[in-house]
Amino acid sequence: MLCPFCGQGDTRVLDSRESSEGTSIRRRRACEHCKRRFTTYERVEELSPTVVKKDGRRESFDRDKLLLGLRKACEKRPVSVAQLEAAAVAIERKIQELGDKEVASSRIGQEAMAQLASLDQVAYVRFASVYRSFRDISEFMAELAELLQQESMKKAIEGKPHEQAPAP
16 A cells, blocks of 8 residues: 555555445554555445436446535535435445446436435435426425425324424
8 A cells, every 4th residue: 555645655554444334444554654644445346337327428436426416415514424425325335236237317316315305404405406407496496395295294104293384
């Protein structure tokens, strides 16, 4: 392993830990040359499907791109980095479990919205507004109304009192 600071190849592992999901190993390393410490992550490289974009272009699945989209949706929201990482892992796992060589970008977007809906409703609406390309305020309000209806049904199932949402 090359040191990211001085480029020397003489590093040693100080500590190894498996991630909570069991999908990666975190290793704390030290460079024998410059004495600086750094962390590496190892995860099994699985053959990811090719993503088919809306315009027909194809590109390799990029977990970092997915995570960036989730982070943007959750900016200034009470969602931790660990929660976002877990959501990205869950989405990637679902896509890989499909077993398809190609997956539509819309499927990845749907999985991302499902994860965000369970994490933070504001982040969900932010992501949905970009992902679904709302043309006007009525489409945006329809999405909000559906979200409020789902929340109302969820509370009814849990036995919580119904809260009336303010009229738009």
